Amino acid sequence: MILTQDEHAAYQELxxxxxEAVFDISEVTALQVAAGLAVERAQQLCKQGQAYVLDDAKFVDVEHxxxxxxxxxxxxxxxxIEPINDLVPAxxxxxxxxxxxxxxxGLIGKRQLALWTAKLNLKPARCGSGFGWHQDSPYWIHDCGHVDLLPNVMLAIDRxxxxxxxxxxxxxxxxxxxxPGCSDERQLAGFYTDPNAFDVDAAQTLEVAPGSCIFFSPHVVHGSGPNRTxxxxxxVIMTYQPGGYAALKSGQLRAVGGGPALV
Ligand SMILES: O=C(O)CCC(=O)C(=O)O
Structure with missing residues (x-):
C-alpha cells in the first residue's frame, strides 16, 4: 500500500x-556518521567557496x-547543507x-519520480537556531512550474x-x-510568511523518534524553535517531483528509484 487512507486524509486535511520507525537504529546511526562526514567536508570545501552574509548569517557557495x-x-x-546528496554518498x-x-x-500521483532537492539540517546542540514560519513554495516558484507537486519528507536522524x-x-x-510574505527590514523577509495570514494556534510540534519520517506539503506553513539542549x-529533508525534471541546484536530472531518466 502506497499511502494508507489515514495518511492520505491527513495530508489532504492537515x-x-x-x-514512525521507518528506518531502524543501525540505519539511523549510519546516517549520523554520514552527517558528521558531511560537516567536515563542507567546512573544508568552504575554504575555497564564495562567502556572503544575509540577515547576519554566513552562507558559502561551493559550485552548486x-x-x-x-x-x-x-x-x-x-x-x-544543500544539496547533501552530492557531498556524501550515503x-x-x-x-x-x-x-x-x-x-x-502516492502524494505526487506519478510512478516515475526525480529529486527536486535534498538538505541536511544540523541544528547543533546549544547553538542551533530556529527556522521562522515559512512555506517552501515561495522559495521555489521562480525555478519550478509545478510547485504543487513538490512534497517534502523530513527524516529525523536524532530524536x-x-x-x-x-x-x-x-x-x-x-x-x-x-x-503573503513578511515586509520588514530583513533581507529575506519576503520568504517568511506574514503571521497575520495564518492561525498560529493551529501549530503542532512534531516530537518524533529517530528514524521517523514527516511527509509535508510545499504549501504548509512550518518552522521550528532553537536547540536549547x-x-x-x-x-534530512528530501523533496521529490515528477520524473524527467532537473534538480533545483545542480540543474541536472536525478531520476530516483532506478526508473528511466525521462518520462
Ligand atoms: O529543520 C527545521 O526544523 C525546519 C527546516 C525547514 O523548514 C527548511 O529547511 O525549510
Missing part, C-alpha cells in the same frame, strides 16, 4: 502525516552547493529508498523534542495556497 552557518558572528557551526543512496519513494508516488527544536507545522495552512537535532 498538510502532513508522520510515519550552499552551506549555511549558524547566526553567531564568525560561527563555524554548519546549519544547513545521502545519495537514501534518495532511492522505496520507503520514501512509495509514499511519494525531535520541543526543547531541541522539533519541526512545527501549522495544520491545514496548506489549503490557503501561497500566502545538549543533544543535536539533525534531519
Amino acid at each position: 498538510g502532513y502525516f508522520v510515519r 552547493m550552499t552551506v549555511q552557518f549558524e547566526h553567531a558572528k564568525d560561527s563555524t557551526d554548519v546549519r544547513v 545521502f545519495d543512496t537514501l534518495l532511492d529508498d522505496e520507503r520514501l519513494l512509495a509514499p511519494m508516488r 525531535f523534542t520541543a526543547a531541541n527544536g522539533a519541526l512545527q507545522i501549522v495544520a491545514g495552512s496548506h489549503a490557503q495556497g501561497r500566502l 545538549e543533544l543535536e537535532r539533525r534531519a
Whole structure:
C-alpha cells in the first residue's frame, strides 16, 4: 500500500502525516556518521567557496552547493547543507529508498519520480537556531512550474523534542495556497510568511523518534524553535517531483528509484 487512507486524509486535511520507525537504529546511526562526514567536508570545501552574509548569517557557495552557518558572528557551526546528496554518498543512496519513494508516488500521483532537492539540517546542540514560519513554495516558484507537486519528507536522524527544536507545522495552512510574505527590514523577509495570514494556534510540534519520517506539503506553513539542549537535532529533508525534471541546484536530472531518466 502506497499511502494508507489515514495518511492520505491527513495530508489532504492537515498538510502532513508522520510515519514512525521507518528506518531502524543501525540505519539511523549510519546516517549520523554520514552527517558528521558531511560537516567536515563542507567546512573544508568552504575554504575555497564564495562567502556572503544575509540577515547576519554566513552562507558559502561551493559550485552548486550552499552551506549555511549558524547566526553567531564568525560561527563555524554548519546549519544547513544543500544539496547533501552530492557531498556524501550515503545521502545519495537514501534518495532511492522505496520507503520514501512509495509514499511519494502516492502524494505526487506519478510512478516515475526525480529529486527536486535534498538538505541536511544540523541544528547543533546549544547553538542551533530556529527556522521562522515559512512555506517552501515561495522559495521555489521562480525555478519550478509545478510547485504543487513538490512534497517534502523530513527524516529525523536524532530524536525531535520541543526543547531541541522539533519541526512545527501549522495544520491545514496548506489549503490557503501561497500566502503573503513578511515586509520588514530583513533581507529575506519576503520568504517568511506574514503571521497575520495564518492561525498560529493551529501549530503542532512534531516530537518524533529517530528514524521517523514527516511527509509535508510545499504549501504548509512550518518552522521550528532553537536547540536549547545538549543533544543535536539533525534531519534530512528530501523533496521529490515528477520524473524527467532537473534538480533545483545542480540543474541536472536525478531520476530516483532506478526508473528511466525521462518520462
Ligand atoms: O529543520 C527545521 O526544523 C525546519 C527546516 C525547514 O523548514 C527548511 O529547511 O525549510
